Amino acid sequence: MSKSASGKGSSGAPTGAGTGAAGGKDAGGRGSKVGTLATLTNHGDPAAAAALVALFPAASRVESYQGDVRVHVAPAQEVELIRRARDQFGYDHFIDRLGADRGPEADPRFDVITLLGNLRTGKRLIVVTTLPEDEPETPTLCAVFRGADWFEREIYDMYGVRFSGHRDCKRILMPDHFPDFPLRKEYPMEGRGEFAAPRRALGGNVDGKDGTVAIPSQPGRPGPPTRDPLDRTGAPRP
């Protein structure tokens, strides 16, 4: 078994690296027998994507790999395209919204990718919009899918992409005072050393930028009392 495997290895090695780079169309025919790969690569609906893109012809195109259909759209039209996908094409299940970085040399650099599901047909749609490195900003999706809220906060947290119109686009996974955007390619894997946390950030219910929590106080009502948790002087609370 292993002998034949290594024998094939010498002959198959030169072509092996390039096998996956082909487009999605040949995916079903790859492999010697029909197995589950065919069931993994039937998630997209190219016809619906083409019809959707036809509504936004100037700034949209369709790509496909392994059966996943990706619609590329300009940032200004992204929300409208997703709204149309939801209302006219039945993609009413919000699955995911994620960021990606193509590296400091690439322009445009950042991707914001949205995954939608169609519960009736079971098909999926991937919407991609690309943003430049300087001041990456795109309109929020919260008006179409309320669940985009946290996902956009995570994209901001990891990539520094801002979402105009977002309710409260602050960090979500990293500490509030973290100085970097860790999923950017130039951020080193081992980090950039320790950083000093503001003392007040260790407490809860602190209003202001350095606190871990800032729930805005309601109009007409006094805000929550603030106090330095490391204050051992016993001074009365404000």
Added chain:
Amino acid sequence: MSISRSQNTNRGAGTSLPGTRTLDVEVAEDRHAESMMINMGPQHPSTHGVLRLILELDGEEIKRCEPVIGYLHRGKEKVGETFSLHKFIPYTDRLDYLAPLSNNVAFALACEKLLGIECAPRAQSIRVICHELSRISAHLLGLGAYAMDLGAMTIFLWTFRERETIYSLIERICGARFTTSYTRVGGVERDLPDDFLGKLEAFVKEMPGRVDEYEAMLSRNKIWVKRTQGVGIITKEQALQFGLTGPNLRGSGIDYDVRKAHPYLGYEHYEFEVPIGTEGDCYDRYLCRVMEMRQSVRILEQVLQTIPAGPVLNRDGDGVLKSVLPEKTKVLTNMEALIHQFMVGTTDVHMPVGEVYFSAENPKGELGFYLRGDGQLTPARLRIRGPSFANLQILTELLPGHMIADVMAVLGSIDFVMGECDR
């Protein structure tokens, strides 16, 4: 498949909505009244991990809820960009750490989709066993901890009895109880031991009776019914808007299960039903999980009948030699296999240029991986779509209007795990 609810309640199904619930005593408007901020967690027992909830209360009623997450953030997506696909498998154990085998399976399938590699037929059946065993195990823990949060200690001990059996089985499969790292691209790490299928059969025979026991303790229990029915109602519209998946979505009456919508691992060949709730309250989500356990047992019965013989790693097909590791037993005894292992392990797999998204139906919901390859040795982007992340977000809309004592009922019914939420 619709689920039958117990009606042993004086509240009547569907009459009480959380938004309309008011305090019994009318409270005179007090302009000096302050709302109270309560900090729940990150070390609160009912938050099952390190979730922190900041609640604003008016009396005992919740006005606002702000979940604070990120305490368990380990930068897995960053790590994924520096490792080859094989080396990332152990990291998937720690996503939903209550169902590590399920995470392994989902990640292996995502890699196979990206690389275009078939899984060996026997390994497919083994993966189904892994998937369903860990589903039962995760639901057992979810149910036991949920019941304990609401004061029913017995269930917790009973479910851990069965979980012990499952962990013994998992130990037989891959040698580890918890950090399994069992799947490989193109198959699984090793074949099942000879005595495994017999032990699994015994478990499969025993389990339906055990589920009956849990149901006898809870489904018509007056306290349980009163604590969960009509509490934490998630509407269909909310569930779709917030991207809920798994039992939380199905509890709201939406028939969506990845195993049915996009059958993978040959799930289209197994007969099973998807339990669907009617009201969308905590009780429905509880019932969905209990009935899913029964369906998982049903799937396991069929796997036992149909599991084929053969190798557990794909050995023929394009690109296999570059990406599929040899069997470990051969590596230890055979020079060519050792060289093969060394080559795959050191030179790694060159990623194809392309992007795929694959998701599997995990116990908590849809665990998805978005992989982007750019021809390098490591993925350019490895996104983990943890179902608990989306499932937790709905708390901001779900909890206001509830009593503070209902928080435990709602949290337990959402059944989240912070490992995959914070990643």
